[in-house]
Amino acid sequence: MMNALKSVLLSIPIAAATMTPLPLLAMDGAELYVTKTCVACHGKDADTPILPIYPKLAGQSPDYAYNQMVDIKSGARDNGMTAAMRGVMHLVTEEEMRVIADWLATLK
Numbered sequence: 456m457m458n459a460l461k462s463v464l465l466s467i468p469i470a471a472a473t474m475t476p477l478p479l480l481a482m483d484g485a486e487l488y489v490t491k492t493c494v495a496c497h498g499k500d501a502d503t504p505i506l507p508i509y510p511k512l513a514g515q516s517p518d519y520a521y522n523q524m525v526d527i528k529s530g531a532r533d534n535g536m537t538a539a540m541r542g543v544m545h546l547v548t549e550e551e552m553r554v555i556a557d558w559l560a561t562l563k
């Protein structure tokens with residue numbers, strides 16, 4: 456495994472444990488994207504993932520992105536790379552995924 460990916464994966468539980476939960480209404484997609492660790496793999500602008508084989512999320516259709524998140528969380532989507540992301544999906548509710556998906560669609 457690449458060192459960059461390894462350090463991201465190792466830092467996720469620490470980041471999650473030290474985060475103060477915020478009320479959903481006070482959060483927007485951009486904040487959720489950072490606090491729920493999506494940024495660690497998909498990049499600050501959601502367009503420069505840490506590994507080139509990881510998908511770019513900026514500008515995706517909100518329904519497509521939302522459905523992929525749901526399927527990745529549930530296991531309905533499962534290929535060689537899916538497991539990397541599934542590990543953090545307990546951090547987000549369906550409502551939060553919706554908010555993030557709507558925000559991603561506004562990018563680029």
Ligand code: HEC
Pocket residue numbers: 464488491492493494495496497509510511512519520521523524532533534536537539540543544547555
């Ligand atoms: C540990 C790295 C990692 C983290 C953290 C992560 N993802 Fe992912 N994400 C991936 C990988 C790898 C894929 C591709 C999985 C596959 O091909 O099945 C992916 C796929 C996706 C997709 C589908 C994109 C497409 O084009 O089909 C969406 C949407 C997405 N991630 C959103 C998120 C959101 C939102 C978060 C935060 C809650 C998040 N990801 C956190 C690695 C990660």
